[in-house]
Each structure stands twice: as C-alpha cells, then as structure tokens.
Amino acid sequence: MASQPRPPATTTSTCTPKTARGRHVFQIDGYSLHRGFGGTGKFVQSAAFTVGGYSWCLRCYPDGASKDSRGHVSVFLRLVTRNAKARALYDIRLVGRTTGSSPAPAPRTSGRRLFDTTNSGEAVWGRILFIKASELEASAEFLRGDRLVIECDVTVIGEPLVTEAAKPVEVRVPPSDLAGDFEKLLKTGEGADMIFKVEDEYFFAHRVVLGARSPVFCAELCGTTIEALLRFIYTDSLPAMDDLGVNEIHNMARNLFLAADKYAMERLKVVCTGILCRSIDDATVDSALALAIADQYDCGEFRDICIKHIDSSSRKGDHAVAGQQAYRRITRAKPSIWVVLWEKMRSLFRFK
Numbered sequence: 001m002a003s004q005p006r007p008p009a010t011t012t013s014t015c016t017p018k019t020a021r022g023r024h025v026f027q028i029d030g031y032s033l034h035r036g037f038g039g040t041g042k043f044v045q046s047a048a049f050t051v052g053g054y055s056w057c058l059r060c061y062p063d064g065a066s067k068d069s070r071g072h073v074s075v076f077l078r079l080v081t082r083n084a085k086a087r088a089l090y091d092i093r094l095v096g097r098t099t100g101s102s103p104a105p106a107p108r109t110s111g112r113r114l115f116d117t118t119n120s121g122e123a124v125w126g127r128i129l130f131i132k133a134s135e136l137e138a139s140a141e142f143l144r145g146d147r148l149v150i151e152c153d154v155t156v157i158g159e160p161l162v163t164e165a166a167k168p169v170e171v172r173v174p175p176s177d178l179a180g181d182f183e184k185l186l187k188t189g190e191g192a193d194m195i196f197k198v199e200d201e202y203f204f205a206h207r208v209v210l211g212a213r214s215p216v217f218c219a220e221l222c223g224t225t226i227e228a229l230l231r232f233i234y235t236d237s238l239p240a241m242d243d244l245g246v247n248e249i250h251n252m253a254r255n256l257f258l259a260a261d262k263y264a265m266e267r268l269k270v271v272c273t274g275i276l277c278r279s280i281d282d283a284t285v286d287s288a289l290a291l292a293i294a295d296q297y298d299c300g301e302f303r304d305i306c307i308k309h310i311d312s313s314s315r316k317g318d319h320a321v322a323g324q325q326a327y328r329r330i331t332r333a334k335p336s337i338w339v340v341l342w343e344k345m346r347s348l349f350r351f352k
Contacts, residue, residue: 011164012165013162013163014162014165015162016161016163017158017161019155019156020052020156020158021154022050022153023151023152024056024058025150026060026149026150026152027147027148028147029147030146031062031143031147031148032137032146035062035063040063040064040066041063041064041066042061042062042063044060045060046058048080054086054115054156055080055081056077056078056154057077057078057080058075058077058092059077059078060150061073061075062133064133065128068128071132072132072133073132073136074129075126077125077152079115079117079123079124081117084117085114086114086156087113088112088154089111089153089154089155089157090110090113090125091153092126092152093106093108093109093150093152094106094108094148094149094150095142095150096142106142107131109126111125113125191206192206193206225252225259229260229268232256232265232268236267247279249279253276253279254276256272257273257276
C-alpha cells in the first residue's frame with residue numbers, strides 16, 4: 001500500500017492591536033466670565049493628561065475657534081507631545097449636572113485621527129460648531145451654577161503586537177507493522193488453534209483470523225455449523241433446532257448453504273434453501289436476498305420468494321420498512337441485478 005502523503009506543516013501567528021485608554025474630565029467654573037471677553041479664537045485649556053505615553057489636553061473656545069464659528073462653542077482634543085505621531089480615537093461630550101452623565105441628546109463629537117506634531121505645528125481634532133452658545137446658556141442641564149463639564153475618552157492605538165504560536169509538535173507515526181505481525185503468527189504458529197495437514201506438511205492457523213478474512217471459513221469454522229455439516233454428511237439429516245430462534249436458524253442455514261455449495265452437496269443446499277424460505281421475515285430478508293441473487297448460486301425459486309415477501313410487505317404500510325430498505329440496499333450495492341429483479345418482478349406481478 002502506498003504511503004499517504006504527509007500533511008503540510010502549518011504555522012500560525014496572531015496580530016493584536018496594542019491600545020491604551022484614558023478619560024479626562026475638564027470642569028470650567030465661572031463659565032460666563034470667559035464668554036465675550038476673549039473673543040473668537042480665544043480658548044481655555046485643561047491640564048495635561050497622559051494616555052498611551054502621550055500628553056494631551058482639552059481646549060474649549062467659548063466664542064468659537066474662528067469667525068466661521070461665531071455664536072458657537074468649539075471643543076478640541078490636542079496632542080501636547082512634540083515631534084510625535086499618535087493614532088487615537090476620541091469621544092468628547094458634555095456632562096449633565098443633574099445626572100452626572102451625558103444624556104442621549106448631549107452635544108458630542110468623536111473620531112479616529114492621526115495626531116501629528118512632527119512638522120512643528122499643532123495637532124488638534126474636534127468640532128468647531130460643537131453647540132450654539134445661546135442653546136448652552138439656556139440649558140439648565142449642561143450649564144448649572146455657571147459651571148460647564150466636558151468629558152473626553154481617548155484611546156491610543158499603538159503598534160500591533162504580532163505573536164507566533166508555538167510550533168506544533170510533529171510526531172512521526174511509524175509505518176503499520178500489522179501484516180508483519182500476522183505473518184510472524186503464521187510462521188511461528190504461536191496461539192494457533194487449528195492445524196491443516198496437506199500431504200506430509202502441517203500448517204498452524206488461527207480460527208478467528210480465518211473467520212474474519214473469509215465468510216466461507218467463518219461459516220465452516222463456526223462450532224454449530226461444522227457440527228451440523230458433519231452430522232449431515234454421516235446421517236443425511238440436520239440436528240434438531242427446536243431451541244433456536246428464527247434468526248439463529250436462518251444464520252445456520254445460510255452458513256450451511258455456503259459450505260454445501262463449496263463441497264458440492266446438492267441435497268444439503270436444497271434442505272438449507274427450504275429452511276431459508278421458511279425463515280424469511282423483515283429482519284432476515286436483507287441477507288437472504290443477497291444470497292439469492294449471487295451469481296454463483298442457482299437460487300431462482302429462493303429469489304422469487306424473497307421478492308414476493310418484499311412485495312407483500314409493501315402492501316402493509318409501516319410494516320414494509322425493513323423489506324423495502326433491504327431491497328434498496330441490495331440494488332444499490334449491485335446495480336447490475338436491477339435488470340434481473342425487474343424482469344422477475346414483471347413476470348411475477350404482471351407489471352407493464
């Protein structure tokens with residue numbers, strides 16, 4: 001037997017993003033004092049805070065960051081660290097004073113940006129039209145006691161971490177030595193329970209191995225079968241089977257049939273065929289039909305009885321299952337028999 005090709009070696013690796021997350025709360029007391037005095041472009045700035053190894057701060061422009069944002073409050077996140085690049089996600093929102101959290105309609109801005117200070121410029125991202133100044137001043141939720149609270153979540157995305165999984169242990173499976181072990185048993189005769197004598201030479205064998213490898217040997221070496229075969233040879237009759245069940249009788253008759261065919265014992269074949277015909281039921285029709293349609297056996301009458309049983313079962317509704325399944329298994333296993341069976345069923349049941 002040709003050796004099976006070895007599967008290709010497989011390796012795996014995992015890329016995991018390295019992230020650092022932080023939150024900063026910027027509280028602006030006396031907010032009204034910052035409105036209208038600095039003018040557009042003037043801001044108040046939080047203390048610096050660190051996330052992911054970078055320094056950040058929040059900027060709030062009460063009168064807007066530019067002329068285009070006049071009448072609005074502008075809010076931004078700024079990278080303070082110089083000569084650096086940082087990829088970050090941010091979420092800036094107003095915090096309600098009564099709930100201590102940001103309600104659903106609260107003004108907010110979020111995004112994923114690259115903050116770059118390598119060109120000596122500022123790196124700020126946010127929203128220039130964050131909220132209308134008039135709406136904020138009229139809000140008792142976000143501006144209470146002249147205090148404004150801005151909350152910002154920052155997630156810094158670092159270089160991904162790539163890890164290589166441990167290499168799988170490769171176990172070399174040795175070639176099968178089953179054939180060699182059985183050849184050794186044959187040569188040494190160790191554990192043998194049978195002896196074949198051919199002229200002046202003796203061969204030691206193992207009953208279980210012969211039975212497993214050959215259905216004919218299995219039939220011949222079965223204790224009850226060989227006993228029944230010898231009794232028929234010497235007395236022309238079979239032992240009493242009153243204490244055996246239907247399946248046991250069927251199996252013995254089938255094994256005896258195989259032995260009788262091998263040794264050209266035609267009368268025993270006829271006797272076994274009669275027993276098989278009488279023991280056919282939904283449980284045994286499968287093996288019976290397989291034997292009846294075998295090319296090397298002349299079992300025309302036996303085959304007809306099997307087919308009639310299947311047809312009879314098919315007229316009994318649910319009781320037909322076993323017979324019908326047997327018929328389908330046989331025709332699938334040996335498609336060439338389909339023509340023979342079909343012609344026989346036409347002649348038996350007058351199909352058109």
